[in-house]
Amino acid sequence: MYKIERIKNGVCAPKGFRAAGAHCGFRRNIKKNDLSLIVSDEMCSAAAVFTQNKLKGAPVIVNREHLRDGRARAIICNSGNANTCAPGGLEIAYETCRLTAAELGMDEKDVIVCSTGVIGSPIYIDTFEKGIPRVVKKLSNRGSKAAARGIMTTDKSVKEIAVSFTLGGKTCRMGAIAKGSGMINPNMATMLCFITTDAAIESEALQAALSADIKDSFNQISIDGDTSTNDTVAVLANGLAGNEPVTGPGKDYDAFCAALHAVTTYLCHHIVKDGEGASKVLKCTVSGAPSKEVARGVSLTVIQSDLVKTAVFGEDANWGRVLVAVGYSDQEFKVDNIDISLAAGKRSVPVCEHSVACLFDEDLAKDILSQEEVYILIDLNQGNERAIAYGCDMTPDYVRVNARYRT
């Protein structure tokens, strides 16, 4: 319906954005990028969604304050330490914004600050003092990958995307980087994701678009059921594409939302694919639901079940566990006429009809479950709403990765 095309350069694809990443010493044992910066040449409309965990990382508290005016120009983010429950953490988050703003010659209130990594470890301002000038010096319009690497923790793959789309006849661009892997469970916003665009859009419309989008993107993914204290998805829109500014509902707003959804669902896929220890992507679609909420809630409950996840890892068509998870989801609906199929690529196999076991080809089911991307298709047969949730299997490596995360 909308023409959305993949382009290169991630968060630097939109006009007027530069980025960088550098190793600055937040992570002592590994020499990987651990400080990232994204900067717009011009002031941006800004919108963000944050964790719903009652306990919030210090940066989340600062960002709520800095984004009150719907404007921002830079995002600074370290990895290796979440700055959550760290002594003096709030002051350090403010100071990080001040140092970044001073180095870039902008107002400290236009800086968004994020942190990810170990929770409750001391964090020191010196590391930022030394690191910020270093990362500012590296800023370039080819710096998206370096920035994407700088926010990674246990991630194995860089998560980056950019697309072009059209608003009012003008070509616009949107780019994004994200961090995934562990402590990934939807609750409002999940994980870190930074999105840039040169589309002109007012901050209220931008916030509305983002808040609506995450309900079917980041809020529908789960790797381990643990909701982080630092989850942040932030969008900067600098308007350099020169389109007539999007101010609210209408054709351009819909086109913007379509581009945003293409970007966020791409990242959802790649976040779960790179889930800690994951060997497969697991997607669950729920159709025939009486409401969107039921479809979202049920699909999410299924991909969160440790028992479903381990069965998928074992390539065992133990679909009873799927139905059990459907049953304990906290949504209200009827469970007496549910159909379940397993699918991969173009092949599928029904395993349950009208909530009763049906005879099925175990070899075909096993073969489907051995693919890299497995679908669980659930039809509740009581309405027309549908939703999809994104997860991964659970493997012995998940336990290994998390048994010694701090070392």
Added chain:
Amino acid sequence: MYKIERIKNGVCAPKGFRAAGAHCGFRRNIKKNDLSLIVSDEMCSAAAVFTQNKLKGAPVIVNREHLRDGRARAIICNSGNANTCAPGGLEIAYETCRLTAAELGMDEKDVIVCSTGVIGSPIYIDTFEKGIPRVVKKLSNRGSKAAARGIMTTDKSVKEIAVSFTLGGKTCRMGAIAKGSGMINPNMATMLCFITTDAAIESEALQAALSADIKDSFNQISIDGDTSTNDTVAVLANGLAGNEPVTGPGKDYDAFCAALHAVTTYLCHHIVKDGEGASKVLKCTVSGAPSKEVARGVSLTVIQSDLVKTAVFGEDANWGRVLVAVGYSDQEFKVDNIDISLAAGKRSVPVCEHSVACLFDEDLAKDILSQEEVYILIDLNQGNERAIAYGCDMTPDYVRVNARYRT
């Protein structure tokens, strides 16, 4: 406060109860007991609590009907097949009660039927037809262990207990067996547990005692966050101890509840100890809570966190994950003044004070986490209520056990 003493013989310890277990062919690959029977010589007051999963195993539906009059005399239970979503499952559950009642010469409405095992696999009445006479023949007042073995699935240890206690000067006995191991997550009743007693207690008082007890026993345990479709805790009280019947609140009711709680918490401990793949018992106490519900909810959320469980397996004092789980629990309370300690035996180490990291002895913390029973002590510092939740660590073996559960 109450004199409660451990005695032998499990569910056969109370006067007038016999039990048996036998291999009858529900499990084809392993020659272990897979059908169990518990019978009282006299009619019993009966009470039960069942799963809150919207999807219910056929036996749960039958038992709700059979227990409407608060009376029962026998419990028949197979393992290896949950009789949930199996074709014709409801008819098979009714027929199982009829066959058992005929063999024992009682009313079919006085039989409680339970099933545990794979969900959605076909189950056949012939296996019951052959098995029931076999298990009836084996009934004896030494049969508790055989019955306990008959309800086990992936359990490695027999879960059985008996105690003696006093009501109105009369010695009473209470015994119980339970099944644990996987798909264990509190929601009303969790897992299977059958309790017998020769105390005289009216069925309404018995139901009240059981419903109150599970809030701090079975509803506070979790192994994998998956709520089964077949969870059932049932109590049979035949009155043969000759005490003045307990009819409601009072001294005897409290003494009965104390004995019941001793039995249920013993089983909780042994169920989580034998959690699938578990290497350690993990107990979380929450004190200083504004209400009992907050204390229960928070402690349970902590022991359900995969990230907390894997850190405990890795003996890594990554206590930030504990605070994260506290923060995403769905209870309402303040998170700015929380103290956390890790403890085992008589040693403990504070790791977080006033919601901020404190310096701690990492070697001591590691040593505490290497013990077989680890406590996470959380003080919310905002009230006087407390609760405890029971769980276990998560190991690579959990994944291995569950990757190929059906084979």
